[in-house]
Amino acid sequence: xxxxxxxxxxxxxxxxxxxxxxxxxxxxQLMCGYRTAREAFMDTVEIYVRINPQTPSWLAPKKVAxxxxxxxxx
Numbered sequence: 001x002x003x004x005x006x007x008x009x010x011x012x013x014x015x016x017x018x019x020x021x022x023x024x025x026x027x028x029q030l031m032c033g034y035r036t037a038r039e040a041f042m043d044t045v046e047i048y049v050r051i052n053p054q055t056p057s058w059l060a061p062k063k064v065a066x067x068x069x070x071x072x073x074x
Contacts, residue, residue: 019067022048026068044068 025047029040041064048067049060065072 018051021051022064022067026064041065041068 022044026040026044029035029043030037034040035043041061045060045064048064049055049057052060052063055063
């Protein structure tokens, strides 16, 4: 994450939920201009797999897509 996002996260009180953490990470990648949307999505999938090692790698992109867009039906 960029310095701006880390600073804002320090102000946040409490432990964020997994979905909120994934959304913030993805948005940070886009806002800071470090990555394209595809690169940010694939990086977020990699982070999701690290957090949830029990999730099969073929299922992780679907789970991340559902977190980032709850109205999406896959």
